[in-house]
Amino acid sequence: MQIRTEGIVIKELRFKETSKILTIYTKDYGKVHAMARGAYRPKSQLIANTQPFSYNEYLFFKGRNFYYINQGDIIDSFYSIRENINRVMYGSYILELIELSTLEEDKNEKLFLLLQKGLTVLSELDEDFLKFIISYELKYISFLGYRPSLDRCVVCNRKSFKSFKFSINRGGIVCSSCFSTEPCCEYMDIIMYKAMKALLYTPLDKVSSIKIPKDTTFKLHEIMVKYILNRIERKGFNSLNMLKSMKNNGGV
Numbered sequence: 001m002q003i004r005t006e007g008i009v010i011k012e013l014r015f016k017e018t019s020k021i022l023t024i025y026t027k028d029y030g031k032v033h034a035m036a037r038g039a040y041r042p043k044s045q046l047i048a049n050t051q052p053f054s055y056n057e058y059l060f061f062k063g064r065n066f067y068y069i070n071q072g073d074i075i076d077s078f079y080s081i082r083e084n085i086n087r088v089m090y091g092s093y094i095l096e097l098i099e100l101s102t103l104e105e106d107k108n109e110k111l112f113l114l115l116q117k118g119l120t121v122l123s124e125l126d127e128d129f130l131k132f133i134i135s136y137e138l139k140y141i142s143f144l145g146y147r148p149s150l151d152r153c154v155v156c157n158r159k160s161f162k163s164f165k166f167s168i169n170r171g172g173i174v175c176s177s178c179f180s181t182e183p184c185c186e187y188m189d190i191i192m193y194k195a196m197k198a199l200l201y202t203p204l205d206k207v208s209s210i211k212i213p214k215d216t217t218f219k220l221h222e223i224m225v226k227y228i229l230n231r232i233e234r235k236g237f238n239s240l241n242m243l244k245s246m247k248n249n250g251g252v
């Protein structure tokens with residue numbers, strides 16, 4: 001069976017001498033595993049279409065265990081992501097997120113469009129990576145069905161309160177009368193709260209216009225990572241561990 005769909009390469013694995021097994025997030029079929037035969041041959045026509053980040057229109061043959069790439073036409077190589085270490089690191093995190101949190105052949109077009117938009121914005125980003133990535137995380141987890149509840153206390157439903165925390169378990173803010181009985185609550189002040197709301201609802205390509213103090217972005221990112229890991233039932237992200245050890249070594 002021949003099928004045609006757009007897709008973005010999220011992972012590559014060498015297979016035998018010259019082939020690759022790719023994980024591709026496609027617009028019409030969700031995450032698929034695809035064999036690119038001979039992709040490592042110097043003259044292969046698939047070299048550009050089988051690199052992580054590259055965005056292509058593919059013609060697949062669907063076999064029993066794999067999709068086989070018959071043809072790939074490049075839509076955007078996102079080459080400029082590879083020209084900047086921060087773009088590569090945060091880009092790898094974006095790819096790892098989708099790799100770890102989606103099931104095979106589970107179509108989610110919103111997620112695909114977010115991935116595509118995220119890589120597009122990232123490919124031109126020079127600063128404030130964390131602000132961008134928090135906004136991406138908030139949208140991503142929302143499209144998975146876990147949008148944080150920010151308008152009322154997730155326990156008692158009250159709408160107005162002075163102080164609050166963020167509950168990882170319940171995925172939203174908890175008011176001061178409720179947080180003493182809630183486990184896994186994260187510190188959150190009004191600046192963090194407003195920043196989280198702004199980053200959730202502002203389109204990715206407009207995020208750079210929002211002003212957020214640096215330490216607020218650090219704290220928010222920590223909360224988001226905990227929240228995402230809790231929801232997708234994972235222990236950690238290799239890409240973020242790598243980023244951390246690079247920053248500790250003064251690399252970035």
Ligand SMILES: [Zn+2]
Nearest residue numbers: 153156175178
């Ligand atoms: Zn409450």
